Amino acid sequence: VPLGLAIALFFVINVLIPGYANLNSLLSLLLLSSLLGIAAVGQTLTIVIGGFDLSIPAVIGLSNVLFSLFYGAGWSAVAAIIFILALATLIGLANGFASRYLQLNPLVVTLASGSITFGAIWAGTHGAVAGSVPDWLVTMVSVIGKTGPIPLPGAVVLWAVVSVVILFLEPRTVLGRWIFAAGANPRAAELARVPMLFVWMSVYGLSAFLAGVAGILLAGFSGAADPTVGAAYLFTTVAAVVVGGTPLTGGRGGYGRTIAGSLVVTELSTLLVGLGLDQAAQQIFLGFLIVALVALYGREPHVSMRI
């Protein structure tokens, strides 16, 4: 259904906005969706295991700022990326550990770790963010960028690769099955000897890792560092997951739906801009849509009640 909605919306935009159907518009849609889609991987999987990740915007901001600072200070891009993604993953692992081992509410844990992360950016830079980004990174997130012989921006290709990996991981690996088992019925999963701490730490680690990737891509996207660059991705990653049809109750759904959700959210905001509605109106519209979809999906009983 969400994929059908994404395709239908594309045709609706074509009807409502003459001239929309062109290559650049399609590439813009894919590029913006890819940034959202990569950031939303973690939100999807944490929701599937019954958690939530409010630290995604802060981790995006951290990696965005650090990459520009490090590269501007003369680090090689590879060294900067490895360091930043390792740091981001550590934040995610800590989120998973605190949520599962210490039995703390993941909403509170990730809200707190996001606050700590953002505070650390502020304390470390005093808000004075400078630096630069390499040309290849700018090209990677450019509408007209190409990836070798593939006529698509690197970020879109990366999104495709990440999607394939996640779509393979979910049903075809032990970890994938553990993730859904942990979200469907945590008690039953424990009794079935699913290593719950490992699952939670893996999912939150992956979430932060990909939030870090999104932050680095966003550094190239605008060519500048900004600690608040991830702010928009809290609402939109949740919107992409919910619009895609993954229930907030956990145990069902998956990243395939979020891919469609990312496309729908980007298409909707594009349509609203095309119709002359500002960002406030977009937020109102998306807010209503989320409530409507949660009301729709939320009526289904939790998977644990159906076993």
Add this chain to the structure above:
Amino acid sequence: VPADAQKYYGGYWYAGNVVADPFADWKPHPPPWQICHNDSYLGNSWRANLVAELKALTKQLADQGLAKPDLIVTNSNGDINLEVSQLKAQVAQGCDIIMSYPGSATGLCSGIKDAYNKGVLFVAIDSPVTCPEGLNVATNPYYRGQFGGEWIAKKLDGKGNVIVMNGQPGTANTVAQETGLRQTVASDPGMKVVGSLFGMWTGSVAKSEVLKFLATHPEPVAAVFSTGNMGGGVGQAFEQIRPARSDHHRGYEPLQPARVLEGEESDRVHLRPGRRADGLCGLHSGAAHDGRAEAEGSTIFMPLPIITADNFNDYYEPSMTLRSTCFANGKDLHLVPDEYFDQFFTGDQPRAQVKIVPTN
């Protein structure tokens, strides 16, 4: 308002009050003064530089025996209720002069009145307050829009579509600026504002909004009015989706200013009000007149520094590239000469001498 400065006050009522100086009979506390800064948000480099400069200026005033060496800083992180309570706390802890970047034109009024009643000078920087007891030092947002509209109309010979890239929706600053632009552009029947976008002062958001706009608006766009540090993102979006030069995405504000350094552009006007601590020199000076000086009104609007290819190197370092992140510093680090502020004050005491130092 002094005659030479009146041109900067057009449409001021969209941005704030200009009333008689509420501190006309003010007797400042004896120096050294405790100077404080009350900020609504310190999460970006622009604000961080402002605080760094305030600290440096305060230190210089301290060296002259006029101020205590430490600047007391609060940050409400966007919470206007918290900002009011922080303001009242600053008054209670003995601040003599409070600089503020307020989060609202009206939301701090109770705190400002409290400060006024206790003889504490309150000066809003860049974002004017309408409270009668507050002083303002800023560039006039209506005038910014008006000036930009006139410049764009001139460059386009009065014909073409314009889009406006604002920061945050709903603020008095944004409304005043866009009103100034729209009213000016409306006088040219061949010009039309076809889009009003909000980039939230973030380059990537601005770029996303422009990409969506261009994808859904096939008509030509002749000019972009962009403020803040969003110009880079706006420029990239145009380059990527409409590289043909039939779209003259002329820069107004730092729309990839490094292009001038790289010799690609020479006809752009860049306005970078940037370092508003400049304006504080004037207010520090007024305070330093030891009560024998009186400001001529509640609001001082500053001229806009106009950066063109001719004076570009006075504002930007030659090392800046298209991938750099920075703000314009201004010639000798001043965007507005100190002397500009003299006309707003009476009295025969010399200005306190302070020197702006680089902080980034």
